[in-house]
Amino acid sequence: MEDEKDAYYVVRKGDIIGVYTSLNDCQSLLCGPDVAVFKGYRLSNAAEKYLATHGLSNAIYSVGVSSVQSDYFGQLIPCPFQQPVSSNAPAEKKMKKDVGSTSLSEASQRQIPETESFIEALPVSAFCCSCILEFDGAAKGNPGPAGAGVVLRAVDGSLVYRLREGLGVATNNVAEYRAMILGLRYALERGFRHIRVHGDSKLVCMQVNGLWKTKNQNMADLCKVAKELKDKFLSFQICHIEREYNSEADTQANLGVHLQNGEVQEEVDRR
Numbered sequence: 001m002e003d004e005k006d007a008y009y010v011v012r013k014g015d016i017i018g019v020y021t022s023l024n025d026c027q028s029l030l031c032g033p034d035v036a037v038f039k040g041y042r043l044s045n046a047a048e049k050y051l052a053t054h055g056l057s058n059a060i061y062s063v064g065v066s067s068v069q070s071d072y073f074g075q076l077i078p079c080p081f082q083q084p085v086s087s088n089a090p091a092e093k094k095m096k097k098d099v100g101s102t103s104l105s106e107a108s109q110r111q112i113p114e115t116e117s118f119i120e121a122l123p124v125s126a127f128c129c130s131c132i133l134e135f136d137g138a139a140k141g142n143p144g145p146a147g148a149g150v151v152l153r154a155v156d157g158s159l160v161y162r163l164r165e166g167l168g169v170a171t172n173n174v175a176e177y178r179a180m181i182l183g184l185r186y187a188l189e190r191g192f193r194h195i196r197v198h199g200d201s202k203l204v205c206m207q208v209n210g211l212w213k214t215k216n217q218n219m220a221d222l223c224k225v226a227k228e229l230k231d232k233f234l235s236f237q238i239c240h241i242e243r244e245y246n247s248e249a250d251t252q253a254n255l256g257v258h259l260q261n262g263e264v265q266e267e268v269d270r271r
Contacts, residue, residue, distance in 0.1 A: 010038045019043070019171075130155045130194035133183045136249035137175025137201070140258055147168035147256020148179035149249045152187055161271040164252040176201035177222035179253060180208070182264070186228040192251030195230075197238040197258065198246065205240040 009020045075187050118183055132153045139146040146167040165182050167175055182200060199205055206212035207223050208230065216222040231237045243250070259265065 007045050011042065019047075034093055053167050066080065066171050084103045086213050098151060106223040127157060129192050131187055131190075131192040131196075132179075133187060133195055133197045134246055135176070135179040135197065135199045136246050136253040137170075137177070137179045138250070138253035139167075139170055139172045139175050140257055143169050143171045143174075144255050146172075146175040146178075147176055147253045147259065148182050149252025149254070149256055150179055150183035151248045151252065152183055152192075153188075154192075158271055159191070160271070162252055162267040162269070163249070164259065165258035166256055166263045167260050168261035171199070173203055173219065174222065175253065176204045177219070178263060179249070180204060181222070181226055181229065184226065186266075188229065188232055193234045195236055197236070198241045199238070199249075200241055200243040202240045204265045205238050208238055 005178075013019065023204060029148065132155060134151040134153075136149045138149070139147065146169065148165040148167055149162075150163040151160065152163070163182060167178055170178070176199065179195065183197070184195070197205075203212065204226075206228050207219070209212055214223050230238075255265075
């Protein structure tokens with residue numbers, strides 16, 4: 001039986017590795033889709049020596065992944081974790097309240113109550129890989145110069161991504177589909193596995209939900225791509241919202257109109 005006093009935790013977040021003697025020391029890192037936590041016992045002399053030579057002895061260790069040999073930490077096992085909560089409230093309830101207040105503006109929470117239901121339905125373990133996607137398309141002329149816009153929010157409030165893509169000449173409906181496809185691909189690339197999608201195109205929302213038929217081949221092809229992407233998520237919801245509640249994605253779509261066909265710009269807001 002291993003002695004818990006000899007336990008240590010190896011936390012990988014993106015390209016950084018941290019070594020901690022207690023999970024309480026690293027709770028601030030335990031969010032986002034790119035976090036993995038492992039538990040081991042009795043850090044080897046070689047590992048201790050390596051950390052000491054890098055000025056990390058008796059500190060909260062942090063080193064680049066590329067600098068660490070795979071055998072430094074001996075045998076490790078995956079370690080489940082959850083985010084820190086106040087001792088005055090049950091963990092799950094407190095987390096859901098915090099997530100709801102930081103990932104969306106107050107107006108969005110009031111106007112789209114289904115979002116709160118989506119967050120509350122998530123298990124605690126899914127918070128770090130869940131997001132809300134807002135999409136919109138714009139075309140000046142229909143068809144005309146077009147752009148796709150996306151706002152992707154991690155539900156834990158840690159990240160907001162804003163994307164825009166130039167689409168060349170396209171119709172409004174094509175731009176709407178292209179925006180959702182852009183957002184779904186980006187979410188998968190960032191490691192998100194649970195997603196709720198908001199858009200003001202009723203056509204796209206209903207067709208992706210399978211409630212409306214696609215009447216032309218172009219729409220059918222785009223719908224097929226969107227459905228293939230949605231099937232890659234562990235859970236997927238899509239909801240039609242009124243245009244007034246989709247202003248941030250609309251802003252990105254209108255910026256995309258001025259980009260070259262296929263050009264994508266992104267902004268990342270880390271909180």
